[in-house]
Amino acid sequence: MGTQGRFLLRVVLFLALLGIAYPVVLVVGKTVLPGSFVHNVQYRIGGYGHLLTRLQDAAAKGKVDVLFTGSSLAYRGFDPRIWEQQGLRAFNLGSSGQTPLQTEILLNDHLARLDPDLVIMEVDPLYLGGDGVESSMDLIANRPIDLATVRMAARIASLKTFNTLLYGMVRQCSGRDDGLMQAPISGDDIYVGDGFVERRAGRFAPTAALPQWDPVPLQKQLDALERILATLQRQGRTVILVRAPVTTAARTSGMEFSTWLSSRPALRWIDMTGKAGLMDSVHYYDHHHLNQTGVERFNHTLLDTLRTRGWLPPGRTISAP
Amino acid sequence: MLFNSIDFAVFLPLVFLLYWWVGGRSIRRRNIILLLSSYIFYGWWDPRFLLLIAFSTVVDFAVGLAMEGTLVQRHRKYLLWTSLVVNIGLLGYFKYANFLLDSFVGAFTFFGGEFHADRLDIILPVGISFYTFQTLSYSIDVYHRRMRPISDPIAFAAYVSFFPQLVAGPIERAINLLPQFQELRKFDTARAVDGSRQMLWGFFKKLVIADNCAEEVERIFGAHMEMSGATLLLGTVFFSMQAYGDFSGYSDIAIGCARLFGFNLQRNFAYPFFARDIAEFWRRWHISLTTWFRDYVYIPMGGSRGTKAMQVRNISVVFLISGLWHGAAWHFVIYGALNALYFIPGVLRGTRSKRSPIVAQGRLRPSLVEVVQMGRTFLLASLTFTVLRAEEMRHATEYLIGIFDTSLFQWPDYHHAELPWLITACMALEWVRREDEHTLQRLGNALPRIWRWSIFALIACTIGFFMNTNGTPFFYFQF
Numbered sequence A: 001m002g003t004q005g006r007f008l009l010r011v012v013l014f015l016a017l018l019g020i021a022y023p024v025v026l027v028v029g030k031t032v033l034p035g036s037f038v039h040n041v042q043y044r045i046g047g048y049g050h051l052l053t054r055l056q057d058a059a060a061k062g063k064v065d066v067l068f069t070g071s072s073l074a075y076r077g078f079d080p081r082i083w084e085q086q087g088l089r090a091f092n093l094g095s096s097g098q099t100p101l102q103t104e105i106l107l108n109d110h111l112a113r114l115d116p117d118l119v120i121m122e123v124d125p126l127y128l129g130g131d132g133v134e135s136s137m138d139l140i141a142n143r144p145i146d147l148a149t150v151r152m153a154a155r156i157a158s159l160k161t162f163n164t165l166l167y168g169m170v171r172q173c174s175g176r177d178d179g180l181m182q183a184p185i186s187g188d189d190i191y192v193g194d195g196f197v198e199r200r201a202g203r204f205a206p207t208a209a210l211p212q213w214d215p216v217p218l219q220k221q222l223d224a225l226e227r228i229l230a231t232l233q234r235q236g237r238t239v240i241l242v243r244a245p246v247t248t249a250a251r252t253s254g255m256e257f258s259t260w261l262s263s264r265p266a267l268r269w270i271d272m273t274g275k276a277g278l279m280d281s282v283h284y285y286d287h288h289h290l291n292q293t294g295v296e297r298f299n300h301t302l303l304d305t306l307r308t309r310g311w312l313p314p315g316r317t318i319s320a321p
Numbered sequence B: 001m002l003f004n005s006i007d008f009a010v011f012l013p014l015v016f017l018l019y020w021w022v023g024g025r026s027i028r029r030r031n032i033i034l035l036l037s038s039y040i041f042y043g044w045w046d047p048r049f050l051l052l053i054a055f056s057t058v059v060d061f062a063v064g065l066a067m068e069g070t071l072v073q074r075h076r077k078y079l080l081w082t083s084l085v086v087n088i089g090l091l092g093y094f095k096y097a098n099f100l101l102d103s104f105v106g107a108f109t110f111f112g113g114e115f116h117a118d119r120l121d122i123i124l125p126v127g128i129s130f131y132t133f134q135t136l137s138y139s140i141d142v143y144h145r146r147m148r149p150i151s152d153p154i155a156f157a158a159y160v161s162f163f164p165q166l167v168a169g170p171i172e173r174a175i176n177l178l179p180q181f182q183e184l185r186k187f188d189t190a191r192a193v194d195g196s197r198q199m200l201w202g203f204f205k206k207l208v209i210a211d212n213c214a215e216e217v218e219r220i221f222g223a224h225m226e227m228s229g230a231t232l233l234l235g236t237v238f239f240s241m242q243a244y245g246d247f248s249g250y251s252d253i254a255i256g257c258a259r260l261f262g263f264n265l266q267r268n269f270a271y272p273f274f275a276r277d278i279a280e281f282w283r284r285w286h287i288s289l290t291t292w293f294r295d296y297v298y299i300p301m302g303g304s305r306g307t308k309a310m311q312v313r314n315i316s317v318v319f320l321i322s323g324l325w326h327g328a329a330w331h332f333v334i335y336g337a338l339n340a341l342y343f344i345p346g347v348l349r350g351t352r353s354k355r356s357p358i359v360a361q362g363r364l365r366p367s368l369v370e371v372v373q374m375g376r377t378f379l380l381a382s383l384t385f386t387v388l389r390a391e392e393m394r395h396a397t398e399y400l401i402g403i404f405d406t407s408l409f410q411w412p413d414y415h416h417a418e419l420p421w422l423i424t425a426c427m428a429l430e431w432v433r434r435e436d437e438h439t440l441q442r443l444g445n446a447l448p449r450i451w452r453w454s455i456f457a458l459i460a461c462t463i464g465f466f467m468n469t470n471g472t473p474f475f476y477f478q479f
Helices: A003-032 A051-060 A080-085 A100-114 A133-142 A147-156 A159-174 A219-234 A255-262 A292-309 B006-022 B027-043 B049-068 B073-110 B128-143 B153-161 B174-181 B189-222 B229-260 B278-284 B287-298 B308-326 B330-349 B368-389 B393-403 B419-432 B449-466
Strands: A066-069 A090-092 A118-122 A189-193 A196-199 A238-243 A268-271
Touching (some): A003 A159, A003 B189, A003 B449, A051 A133, A066 A080, A066 A100, A080 A090, A100 A133, A100 A147, A100 A219, A133 A147, A133 A159, A147 A159, A147 A219, A159 B449, A196 A292, A219 A238, A268 A292, B006 B027, B006 B229, B027 B049, B049 B073, B049 B128, B049 B153, B073 B128, B128 B153, B153 B174, B189 B229, B189 B419, B229 B368, B229 B393, B229 B419, B278 B287, B278 B330, B287 B308, B308 B330, B368 B393
Parallel strands (some): A066 A118, A118 A238, A238 A268
Antiparallel strands (some): A189 A196
């Protein structure tokens, strides 16, 4: 071994030391430093959207007719209570900023048990164009870390996700998260069950104009979406992609996504933006989320649309809880 | 290819292995490996620009050989002009064509004429300002017979495109770097270790300091009319730290990386924020550019010889060109002019500093006078940097006026709560190590290896913990 070889050996030894030191520094740093100092480890139990409770509920739930997935537009938009009134048992498996990379994991966890006839995937070009970092950290903090989580982190390839994963591993191994429960009310949000988060906020007065841009879907997100669609198709489940409504200012053209869609004519797709007579100042509480009045209007319109097209699974008589 | 990318993390070890093992003891084989690696590194951005760098290489190589082949001074002068016209012509076209067009249209309109011209659709090739100056130094030095022209085209092409310093310097002189391509580099563990340390510190400055500052700077400069004076002032400090962290960080990575391959590049930054006056600041900031202008513009114009008026003219010309080198817009020229303005009083006084070359040399604590001098220089440099960061002169003026407001005494608004602490820690460590070539050069040398390594591991961990993950490109690439 020449001098170069010995130098390389020293580099490898140093990297090994770094490999040991890094998780220690990460855990100590996250524990000791104020939250405002730490941006690269985001381990939030419950997250912003009651994910811990939602996943606990999903684990205890049996067969449903309809399953929703997607971002906060889904878990704040598709209200299972309204679908229940139509004789359809539904569950909402959305999570903050959820992209297909996270949907894939959640479906792997819960699809067999929930066994839905219809899966409604909320799909927005905004999230398909995102790397899914925020949502990945939400998932890491609120579900047991396993090989699928590691695979997702590798696909996202973000330092924030890796750091949170490392921190989460240490934390979950130490048992600090065991038996944690989340309060159903958090600020203006109420977790009402079956995965749905309700906000009975007043009217929205849009002030700031949003930057106009057309998100380009990332290939890794489209690949994950393709894998999900293939799995659901193989299992004989009906899938409908829905673009949930947002305010006029928040709409993006989604040209690239439209091109992707047009290459799959067999796919069932409904664009609900600008539909259901939703008004920015009356039916939203911010640019992306409906208030409860808006939610009711949106869900009824979507149900009517699905019924008209014959895409709804047969309803059933629901026994009293 | 960016230094702060996964691509480079794979690329560097691969090239290292190829260079030392496949390259063997053949100078030519090693140069071929470096040349190919450098072209891959540069072509990663846009392979089309490889033609440009290849063209520049061919022209200067041919010019050098042709100069050697003639004894007629007039012919040598023609050849030098060929090199100048080609290199400055390319730089002028890619960097300054639209600026000249806009200025021409502006002047025409100012005098009442009506003239419209569409801007040219030109993409600025990364690093063109850096490698153009590097190739020019070769032609000029050969012309002045400071060095013999090289006859090995591979070594010359590898010198022009040497990937560690290709896109953002240090701007190397042929007289320093080219001979290193003609001799057999021996692997020196101490040098490689030193290079690795320098790279580590460079990454810290870039990823932790510069990139986090960049986010604050973007927010503050982007909405400067809505910010308090205190926030605007903090914005200038953040921008100074961004520019320093970004550019000196790049230089540290470049110099450290070159050391892994057995090359010594020149120092580019020498703790400029510990300078006691503007003249000293410019001896410590972007040293390779400052000395390039000194040797190839200032001294040929007469330098500090001649009357005071001539000296003032020479200084002014150098700073104006230096400003324009930073970018093709009038506010860059004004940036240069302001620096000349700070410099000229010292020239007129004609005083020569008798101070030690390093502030508070041999002492940990500076005197009160030194603190005031450093603070004044830093403030002046930071306020001037505002002109460099602004999109146009009007923007800079509004920004600077906005600082001097009663809101200057409010608590500033910033989002990265950790940033002032990180900057303080960075500057404190630099202060303690300011007598060394670079900050980590001798850090922990007196300690057992495990403790020394723990310190470096802690710095690496700090990078992972605090680095900005939004991947800001190196600021100086735009130059």
